[in-house]
Amino acid sequence: MGRPGPKVEPLHLTEGERAELERWVRRRKGAQDMALRARLILACDAIGEDGLPVSTKVVAEEVGVSRETVSKWRRRFLAERLMGLADEPRPGRPRTVSxxxxxxxxxxxxxxxxxxxxxxxxxxxxxxxxxxxxxxxxxxxxFGLQPHRSQTFKLSADPFFVEKVHDVVGLYLDPPERALVLCVDEKSQIQALDRAQPVLPMMPGVPERATHDYVRAGTTTLFAALDVISGKVIGSLHRRHRAVEFKKFLIKVDKEVPAELEVHVICDNYATHKTPAIKRWLLAHPRFHLHFTPTGSSWLNLVERWFAELTTKQLRRGVHKTVQALEKDIRTWIASWNDDPKPFVWAKTAEEILDALASYCRRITDSGH
Missing domain, CATH: 1.10.10 (Arc Repressor Mutant, subunit A)
Structure with a gap:
């Protein structure tokens, strides 16, 4: 007696297809309808006792679906193989914006x-x-449009911009032998601020709270020299910000740097760095070599990055009733930094910097403003 129902075409699963279908069945996460279709196709590939593919009725009873469902996915698999088991894209709502x-x-x-x-x-x-x-x-x-946001920029008008960039970046990427490269700058007008009311400490679910108003107790200036290689910092605090204080700082650096090393100092174009007194001091100490960043390009000086660390971790939320307390905390923070210094690694070459600036200049030139 022959089998009831129409004859079904064998699927002839390849080893790769069988392995993929079995992976879909075992997968714990993902669409369960894909796992159901995989079990359905695996069941369709079975061979009955008569040596022929099992009937649609048998597969439907084994998987627990209707015979129409079995016929649908068998046809889809025969036509498109594994890709045919995915859902076809639905038309959805038509576009309302042209x-x-x-x-x-x-x-x-x-x-x-x-x-x-x-x-x-x-x-x-x-x-x-x-x-x-x-x-x-x-x-x-x-389209990545954010009209509410705005950024600032400034392009240097220094006529020797290119030469200075090559000079400073060259010291970062290829420092000279038997020499120390120091990034030097001043952080002036550091204010000793005391909050008008006591700071409320952090609690679970509540951040630290401080009054927005404060009482000024005076200011100080930090002169800092960042060693590019080791990350250590030589610091000096002064109440004023003049060439006299800068010279005192250079004398301190001279004492702390081993005498057998040349000293290359990267600094900005501030007037106190170029006074006759400083020039005379430099002539008397020929191992010191000053390298100036381009005008308006403080981002080239790595010590600015260190100043940002100091501001974020010590100054911004600090409470100081006197300048002496402020200076004590700064000295303590510098000592702690030098116990475990973290050098800032310069990555871009001078050519990459100049190419990026050239591209930016072309953009603002073509903007029509």
């Missing part, structure tokens, strides 16, 4: 400003172009 509307929105965002503000908001732009606020927000996110 390409022309998107182009107009982007053009207005980039080329105009509202009459009563310096920049567009999602609400004001939505009202201007006749779209919903959520649509404007989605388009801005898709």
């Amino acid at each position: 390409d022309e509307q998107v182009a107009e929105l982007i053009a207005r965002t980039l080329e105009t400003t509202p009459a009563n503000a310096t920049h567009w908001s999602t609400r004001s732009m939505a009202k201007q172009v006749g779209l919903s606020q959520s649509t404007v927000s989605r388009v801005w996110r898709a």
